[in-house]
């Protein structure tokens with residue numbers, strides 16, 4: 388499904404209820420599989436969360452988690468510990484190109500039985516669950532934090548818990564802290580100090596319900612809209628001032644674009660008043676890689692040069708997001724240079740018209756470009772990709788007077 392999108396409104400206002408964080412939801416689902424008396428509120432309605440739930444209920448040998456990276460990594464560690472269960476974990480064409488070797492190697496040193504069905508280091512993988520008695524494990528921490536969260540989530544179910552020693556620079560740290568904090572909220576003891584994470588064993592949990600906060604990565608598209616609009620007042624729910632999600636740094640970053648965030652009861656109000664714009668945006672996004680595309684497109688729309696660093700993990704996500712951003716931004720006439728871990732935008736004042744933006748099976752390509760419709764009408768290809776994290780995205784944009792036509 389391709390969509391033509393545009394919006395000629397000068398002022399944006401509306402109330403949007405955003406689905407639960409997919410990162411928090413996927414962690415809590417693994418915990419609930421290990422400790423069934425845990426209850427969860429406000430679960431994400433994303434495809435990724437849906438495929439994880441389906442996988443956890445499945446009795447089949449072949450389990451397909453489509454594009455869901457966290458689900459692939461979390462289930463690898465989970466199934467490695469389910470004694471007597473044998474599964475083959477597979478996914479989309481792109482999933483078969485997303486590496487799992489560091490996690491598989493770490494689990495193997497703990498005694499896991501995992502083999503590759505096709506290419507060494509990549510899904511599909513065959514896992515024969517068994518009891519893991521190791522007490523410690525080491526792994527490189529600069530490729531993906533998802534490997535570390537995967538080990539942490541299954542750690543309390545091991546007889547000895549687990550000490551995880553992180554080697555090298557730690558990337559996407561807020562996601563590791565989110566995992567630890569959720570374990571602690573569930574009543575499991577753990578620490579993360581320096582390069583060492585320790586998770587204590589837990590036989591069972593007290594009966595309790597944990598609530599998932601709404602998704603901050605999804606909120607980023609409204610920050611971008613507010614920044615690009617002449618003026619805006621957008622209410623987004625349900626959010627808290629002390630979030631577990633690293634992407635809540637949006638509130639600080641978008642101040643540079645004149646967008647203020649008011650935290651009220653269980654929602655936020657984004658306000659943008661007519662006024663100036665920044666000369667240049669410079670951000671290191673090592674702790675918040677998922678909002679890189681949003682910020683790059685905000686800058687494109689406002690004709691603001693930007694230099695984003697800390698982007699080394701973007702090359703192994705749903706697509707190579709650095710190359711995809713370069714190709715699609717340049718269709719509008721601006722220039723982009725990328726390295727292995729950075730992106731620099733040299734914007735042009737005028738936008739080329741009749742552009743069709745390709746989305747590379749990446750939800751965030753579609754959602755990050757959408758706010759640009761405030762400046763220039765264009766087409767988005769395969770717009771249904773948004774369902775990976777935010778199935779109601781286009782309906783919610785329509786509530787803000789976006790004209791969205793199938794073409």
Ligand SMILES: O=C(O)C1=C[C@@H](OP(=O)(O)O)[C@@H](O)[C@H](O)C1
Nearest residue numbers: 410457531532533559562677700
């Ligand atoms: O643990 C998580 O929920 C996630 C961790 C991040 O991945 P990396 O650690 O691979 O950067 C992030 O990009 C992804 O969307 C979700």
Ligand SMILES: C=C(OP(=O)(O)O)C(=O)O
Nearest residue numbers: 454455456457677704705
């Ligand atoms: C990278 C992402 O997800 P995953 O790695 O879980 O596929 C994302 O949602 O931007």
